Amino acid sequence: MRIPILKLHDCLLVSIQWELDDQTALQFQEDLLHKIHETSARGVVIDFTSIDFIDSFIAKVLGDVISMSRLMGAKVVITGIQPAVAITLIELGIHLEEVITALDLEKGLEKLQRELGD
Amino acid sequence: MRIPILKLHDCLLVSIQWELDDQTALQFQEDLLHKIHETSARGVVIDFTSIDFIDSFIAKVLGDVISMSRLMGAKVVITGIQPAVAITLIELGIHLEEVITALDLEKGLEKLQRELGD
Numbered sequence: 001m002r003i004p005i006l007k008l009h010d011c012l013l014v015s016i017q018w019e020l021d022d023q024t025a026l027q028f029q030e031d032l033l034h035k036i037h038e039t040s041a042r043g044v045v046i047d048f049t050s051i052d053f054i055d056s057f058i059a060k061v062l063g064d065v066i067s068m069s070r071l072m073g074a075k076v077v078i079t080g081i082q083p084a085v086a087i088t089l090i091e092l093g094i095h096l097e098e099v100i101t102a103l104d105l106e107k108g109l110e111k112l113q114r115e116l117g118d
Numbered sequence: 119m120r121i122p123i124l125k126l127h128d129c130l131l132v133s134i135q136w137e138l139d140d141q142t143a144l145q146f147q148e149d150l151l152h153k154i155h156e157t158s159a160r161g162v163v164i165d166f167t168s169i170d171f172i173d174s175f176i177a178k179v180l181g182d183v184i185s186m187s188r189l190m191g192a193k194v195v196i197t198g199i200q201p202a203v204a205i206t207l208i209e210l211g212i213h214l215e216e217v218i219t220a221l222d223l224e225k226g227l228e229k230l231q232r233e234l235g236d
Contacts, residue, residue, distance in 0.1 A: 001119040002135065002136060003122070004121070004122060004133040004134070004135040004136075005133075005135075006124065006131060006133045006165070006223060007223065007224075008223060008224060008227070009224055013124060013126075013131070015122045015123075015124045016122070017120070017122040017123075018120060018122075047124070105124060105125065105126060106125075106126060106127055109126070
């Protein structure tokens with residue numbers, strides 16, 4: 001299974017709607033970085049609305065992919081983080097301090113477009 | 119595997135990026151109709167850009183889900199249909215005459231928003 005990555009103008013949209021297994025998470029990491037490179041995307045919105053639990057491995061992979069995307073020059077917005085996911089991330093020391101957050105996909109996309117100066 | 123369905127304002131976005139198996143296609147049909155009901159979406163964009171081949175079962179399921187979505191009151195736009203997919207659809211008698219089509223996701227979303235009068 002692979003997670004579809006949608007391109008909308010100069011942004012990529014990803015919605016993670018089901019619990020990820022380790023292989024899918026790693027595949028997603030690779031796919032997202034390739035897609036940023038391939039499309040010259042300036043921003044990425046990753047929506048976690050439907051995820052109410054993540055384990056430590058997945059949390060680390062997601063933290064990494066966000067840092068990697070930033071390194072490649074894409075602004076990252078994460079949306080819809082639920083309480084248990086926020087707890088797991090912080091407990092694992094994944095603070096994502098420079099990441100923009102928003103309540104849902106629409107608001108995330110708006111914030112991203114403001115940041116990108118559109 | 120299930121196909122994520124993204125909600126953006128009053129539209130739903132779906133990008134089908136890998137060949138569907140029969141079970142996934144049927145699950146997608148059910149998920150999309152539920153999501154239209156749940157979100158009161160007025161429009162749906164389904165992007166096929168990455169699909170270069172579909173078999174007759176999948177074509178029928180997709181044709182059906184498009185007709186069903188219309189019945190439920192959502193305008194459907196399909197985007198990125200590749201030559202082989204267009205051939206399969208027409209050969210199977212799935213003409214999708216009342217469906218709006220566009221080259222890619224961005225253009226599809228623009229057409230849909232014009233149609234919806236936004």
